[in-house]
Amino acid sequence: MRVSREVLDAIAAHARRENPRECCGLLIGDDVRITEAVPTPNVAADPARRYEIAPADFLEQIRRCRATAADGGPAVAVIGAYHSHPRTAPEPSPTDRQEAFENFLFLIGGPVAGGDPWAIRAYRLVGGNLQPVLLVPEAQEGDR
């Protein structure tokens, strides 16, 4: 999965802004590339330990993607979601595994603070398990 450095930087900045709460957002793109990370409010009851994206935010982005395509823009869709782990490594938690579903990309960034360096990793639910997906950072859209 290719991803622009702009997207990775935006997720890292969002995670720092929300720390010590988990940040979250939606990923826009196509089968091969993440083109945009859209920050959404974390509506979980305990945002320091969980994340939840409001259905209204999800629907708004789906509509926006369809409108973009209808206007002759790129054929993009909501292909995944991202969230941060403020204090732990970007490995799926038991909750992340439980709440994952197929045909969706799950990006996790972490830790925001602590000894380990910040990293962003991607996963997909395959056969009931979240499997790592290789992320390939690339130059920004205008440089292609």
Ligand SMILES: [Zn+2]
């Ligand atoms: Zn998590």
